[in-house]
Amino acid sequence: MPVDMQRLGCDFFAFSGHKMMGPTGVGVLWARRDVLDTMVPFQGGGDMIREVHKHETTWNDLPYKFEAGTPNIADVVGLGAAIDYLTGIGMENMRRHEMELTEYALGRMSAIKGVEIYGTPDMKKRGGVISFNFHDVHPHDVAQLLDDDGIAIRSGHHCAQVLMERLDVAATSRASFYIYNTRQDVDAMIESLENVARVFKI
Template sequence: MGTQKTAPLDVERIREDFPILQRRVNDDQQIVYLDNAATTQTPNQVIDVFGEYYRGYNANVHRGIHHLSQEASIAYEEAHDRLADFIGASGGREEMIFTKNTTESMNLVAYAWGLNELGPGDEVVLTEMEHHASLVTWQQIAKRTGADVRYIRVDETGRLDMNHARELIGEDTQMVSVVHVSNTLGTINPVAELADIAHEHDSFIFVDGAQAVPTRPVDVESIDADFYAFSGHKMAGPTGIGGLYGKKEILEGMEPFLYGGDMIKKVTFEDAKWNDLPWKYEAGTPLIAEGIAMAQAADYLDEIGMENVQEHEEQLAEYAYNRLSEFDDIEIYGPEPGPERGGLVAFNLDSVHAHDLASIMNDSAVAIRAGDHCTQPLHDKLGVAASARASFYIYNTRAEIDILIDAIDDARQLFA
């Protein structure tokens, strides 16, 4: 795992690896990219993987004995091992399934495990800050199976009410699904503690790590997660690829999510026998180049050091939080800066809709997110239709946050 910590990040040198950051838009303004919780930018080291693959060893995996297929298969299989190591899964490729993204990982478990194991009287426990990838998926699976969905409360500080969690998670609970880092509040949830509570009641826990794996050291075995999911495009990798960690003994006992080529070992006209892990859950021709590129993204982040990534991002978030707190007409959501807050800040400016604010930001070449961030029920609880969100990564600077503050002032003056 990439936990080494060295000197503070050389952000200017890192920025040279990301060609898109050199773009100039809107009357030759250099783009300020603060939408990293949605998608991070991609360094040359990852982009180059695609040229190397398609020019050098483009072939289908696990389907040929010729040289190119062998090279592609080895690189793709080793990518599984690399991502398993990146998140602390000692079981290697057998515990690392490649999916399209965190959402597909969630659906894989919900369909392959949930449809077969849940029934009337069973409970799935979520949190009020869940991304729709978790909330909608388990909600719909519960409707099909007759199970109930219950939600751990978010308190007024933006943290989970852990006393309420202990009340909800009980003998009828079969699955606890929780976001590791909230993409709206920035809250870092006590997932290891929740795993302990779940396991005390013989329940599984699924952790949505989409905002955690890119930004901090993650050790799925220390957390004792039964399932843990993440997406490549949020960790300086390509779009269309993600990872699902699952404990080997659980994955072996589940039915496949998709059927077809490569996920089988033997097929007759009457039945089929499934392939070994992880290929059992990777039907058809997979995202070969994307998987290899995601492994390269892990190498890139490890070279920087994940503790350094975390420290840099949280320092930027604290700086943004403090700058935004200077103004009485700005409401910030989530915990105050500290060990329970990650590297994003969601907020609203009085009398200015978040979409209007993002549009004015764009006039200054500042890219932020505006909307409900796929957390509509949480926004309903907060009493707002939408919020603006600035989120940070390894290539962002305090100077860019100052540009954000200036652009907010432009919006303030325009709507005065």
């Protein structure tokens, strides 16, 4: 979705490249200039210093002050290409597509016996992600059966063990939608989820 840094008013904003169809191992850290000016570098290396003397060092100007050593040039170029591609599609268009698929999937999933869906029903407050569980079926078993049908979902803690404790569940299954997904993909997932219900006699 579109992000307005001035409207957010945050000090820092980070995102990873692979969530934007870019390479893995690269991302962006945006920070307010006045905050960066007061910070000292956390890594040492070429380009992050202006002058080095025996008893003092002068840091380089921003952004070089925080860019020690040889940068990850190839992945940054790849991320730039991904950003250009997504900008060409339009973030509003991507958001609309994801929400249409998510709403469609929620409607179809809610009709499957034994499925519990987490999160708000308010589509304006949702992303293109659905976390869910089958009663008495471990999410890893759900993911394995879907994988057998060529459907890729994620199962586990999702880097949110505190939330799992709050929900009082061992883990959850998670389906995610993106610009390359279609309603046919959702239909295939629903068919596979219905098979999970049959296999576990729900």
